[in-house]
Amino acid sequence: MRILWNYLKPYQWLAVLSLLLAGISxxxxxVDPIIFGKIIDDxxxxxxxxxxxxLVSGVLVLLAIAVAVAVLSRLTKAIQEYMTRLVVQKFGTQIFNDGLRQTLRLTYQEFENQQSGETLALLLKVRSDTERFINTPDSF
Structure with missing residues (x-):
């Protein structure tokens, strides 16, 4: 888990911003049901x-506010999803690059013992597994 946090540390502010945007969304x-409740009640x-x-002017004002709130909610949700994908993509790329760098540091004898296709497949699997782990909402 410590290795995971070391890779996420450079992107911590993007992750915090993503969580903040999710909360705002x-x-x-x-707020939307509250506005419709006011329309009904008032x-x-x-x-x-x-x-x-x-009646008409009051309802139109509240409906305009409801539309603005709904648009803002969906906009913040879209930005939050973009930020999350950005963090996941950068995170996965960094893990893949570090694994590839480590593989290239092997001596020829060590590299010969491992098949390069297996190593690349393992690196791709680690990358996809960690991206899936971060994208899973129940992982935190």
Missing amino acids: QVLAL YATQRGTKTDAE
């Missing part, structure tokens, strides 16, 4: 106490 997604049930112009 979730909060914005929770305008749909108050038909007799307000004029039609007040």
Whole structure:
């Protein structure tokens, strides 16, 4: 696990930003039902106490806010997913490059004992496994 954290350390701020954006997206997604509740409570049930112009203008304002909140929620979610993919891609590339560098440091006799295709397949498997591990939501 320590090796994993050493590879993630250079990208810690991107990961923190990704988590922050995920939190903002979730909060914005929770605000949407509140806005629709206000529409129901303040305008749909108050038909007799307000004029039609007040009802329509109030509902339109709240609907505009609801649309803006929904767009912001989806935008932050998209940016969060992009940041997560960026961290995972950089992380996997760094692991692959370090493994390849280590393989190239082997002497010819050591390298001859291992088949180069097996080594490359192992490096690719490590890279894909670690990327899958990071992308799994239950891993943390």
